[in-house]
Amino acid sequence: MIGIDWGTTSFRAYRVGRDGGIRDQRAAPKGILNVPDGRFGDTLREEIGPWLAAGEDRVLLCGMIGSRQGWVEAPYLPCPAGPAELAAALVDIGFDWARVKLVPGLSGLDEAGVAEVMRGEETQVLGVATLLRDGGIACLPGTHSKWVRVAGGRIVSFTTHMTGEVFAALRGYTILARMMRDGPSDGASFDAGVARSADPGGLLHHVFGVRALALADRLAESEAAAYLSGILVGHEVRAALAGAGGAVVQLIGTPELTGLYGRAIQACGGYAERHDGEAAAYGLALIAEHAQWT
Amino acid sequence: MIGIDWGTTSFRAYRVGRDGGIRDQRAAPKGILNVPDGRFGDTLREEIGPWLAAGEDRVLLCGMIGSRQGWVEAPYLPCPAGPAELAAALVDIGFDWARVKLVPGLSGLDEAGVAEVMRGEETQVLGVATLLRDGGIACLPGTHSKWVRVAGGRIVSFTTHMTGEVFAALRGYTILARMMRDGPSDGASFDAGVARSADPGGLLHHVFGVRALALADRLAESEAAAYLSGILVGHEVRAALAGAGGAVVQLIGTPELTGLYGRAIQACGGYAERHDGEAAAYGLALIAEHAQWT
Numbered sequence: 001m002i003g004i005d006w007g008t009t010s011f012r013a014y015r016v017g018r019d020g021g022i023r024d025q026r027a028a029p030k031g032i033l034n035v036p037d038g039r040f041g042d043t044l045r046e047e048i049g050p051w052l053a054a055g056e057d058r059v060l061l062c063g064m065i066g067s068r069q070g071w072v073e074a075p076y077l078p079c080p081a082g083p084a085e086l087a088a089a090l091v092d093i094g095f096d097w098a099r100v101k102l103v104p105g106l107s108g109l110d111e112a113g114v115a116e117v118m119r120g121e122e123t124q125v126l127g128v129a130t131l132l133r134d135g136g137i138a139c140l141p142g143t144h145s146k147w148v149r150v151a152g153g154r155i156v157s158f159t160t161h162m163t164g165e166v167f168a169a170l171r172g173y174t175i176l177a178r179m180m181r182d183g184p185s186d187g188a189s190f191d192a193g194v195a196r197s198a199d200p201g202g203l204l205h206h207v208f209g210v211r212a213l214a215l216a217d218r219l220a221e222s223e224a225a226a227y228l229s230g231i232l233v234g235h236e237v238r239a240a241l242a243g244a245g246g247a248v249v250q251l252i253g254t255p256e257l258t259g260l261y262g263r264a265i266q267a268c269g270g271y272a273e274r275h276d277g278e279a280a281a282y283g284l285a286l287i288a289e290h291a292q293w294t
Numbered sequence: 295m296i297g298i299d300w301g302t303t304s305f306r307a308y309r310v311g312r313d314g315g316i317r318d319q320r321a322a323p324k325g326i327l328n329v330p331d332g333r334f335g336d337t338l339r340e341e342i343g344p345w346l347a348a349g350e351d352r353v354l355l356c357g358m359i360g361s362r363q364g365w366v367e368a369p370y371l372p373c374p375a376g377p378a379e380l381a382a383a384l385v386d387i388g389f390d391w392a393r394v395k396l397v398p399g400l401s402g403l404d405e406a407g408v409a410e411v412m413r414g415e416e417t418q419v420l421g422v423a424t425l426l427r428d429g430g431i432a433c434l435p436g437t438h439s440k441w442v443r444v445a446g447g448r449i450v451s452f453t454t455h456m457t458g459e460v461f462a463a464l465r466g467y468t469i470l471a472r473m474m475r476d477g478p479s480d481g482a483s484f485d486a487g488v489a490r491s492a493d494p495g496g497l498l499h500h501v502f503g504v505r506a507l508a509l510a511d512r513l514a515e516s517e518a519a520a521y522l523s524g525i526l527v528g529h530e531v532r533a534a535l536a537g538a539g540g541a542v543v544q545l546i547g548t549p550e551l552t553g554l555y556g557r558a559i560q561a562c563g564g565y566a567e568r569h570d571g572e573a574a575a576y577g578l579a580l581i582a583e584h585a586q587w588t
Binding site for chain 1: 404405406408409410411438439453454455456457459460462463464466467468469490493494495496497498499501502503506507509510512526529530532533534536
């Protein structure tokens, strides 16, 4: 089968064999915002035409391609949901070269009853074998980080943290911007920020400390962004792990981000295992197995 | 005497009688950033010339006028410090119409050893009689809120929270901006945000909920900014009051801000008393009493 993680800015396609192994893959900067005039079918043909010609005829898509701005809008499926529930809720897309279906996103309520939604992350999470088998916690760091709980082979709940976007807003549009210069960081500043997040005073006090330390010449301009990032990630991880000390967290994302989050999770008393975007391929193949293709 | 709270954007002058009462006052948008070419002496003459002509000849300034961008830079005085210590550290300014002195700002270290500084707030805090007499906690809300501890008639420590500026950055430069429209709020949304800040999940999760609630049509565009503000102020107040349940907080600032913070403090289990900017006049008069004017 062919599995495609089609997000806002990127397109990642995997050709998965019957044994579940990835036989081929390709990526392009053809996220849904970069496809002109809604020509999703043309894009699909351009990218995976050779695989279709070679005989593949089952294509499963996940991600923002199922949103209002995508090809076809797929209504969110409420939690809890696993591969079988998602497979039963797939949305068919009319496409003349192959059978194409879409994984719906998931919706849920956090502890306070606030609605949450995701598109694409559910498939990545279900592609991590250990989560599906034993349950546990997944974290998908990014602009809007997701923390996802899995139990009994199903996603039971999740929460979103605005960490990446808050970082960008503080980095770019506050007094802290003047304290920062782009440049390689040695990692120690990120760790110092994570450690700082454990102190009393709260996030709004800790972020001001970036300025105070810089004014006191205790924080170099090239390290200030890493320190700020550590403060924010540290607060995210501590809040997400609250009451789950010693938890094992399955991190899914780019090596750069999962590396940083892994260090933060360890510093906060948890354990991290890291996975990259290929988790989506395994999740797509698993959902495809449960689906009706006739 | 004449006391002047001369900040970044505003100039507030008070004529204080021998009984400590405010006899006259004037305000102008002549903060240090609005005075061209460093003509601070000319501005002073324009604003308080008539009072000087009427016989006043002791002028005490506090605020950013003592910063590097101000008239004369006054080095920060380390905490703990009260009226006597500040009076002993006043900086003389050469001015031919009257004797003019400057209150230095204060510096301190927070619990984690991070340096903090203030200019002007120290004078407002010492102008609140109950703090000077009984000690306690002051809060000066704003772009960079200050929380100040007073004991034995001296300021012993303080912390800064970047609440106002974080609000502006999130309001203006994140996905939340689209969820918001300016407009009068009924106050209930601010209170709901304060209540939300007590839930698990942390600040970075709570702020994302602004989007989730708006998408679910559970938060009107005209209420979203007030809700976001409540979340941030709630987190600030909870962190600042941690371990001080039932505390009485002396709030100093504009009626609008101290009104909101007063509600938040009450919701977080504390008690608030409100004071406006005139606290600076009482603080300036008190410091002037301790000073050598000959």
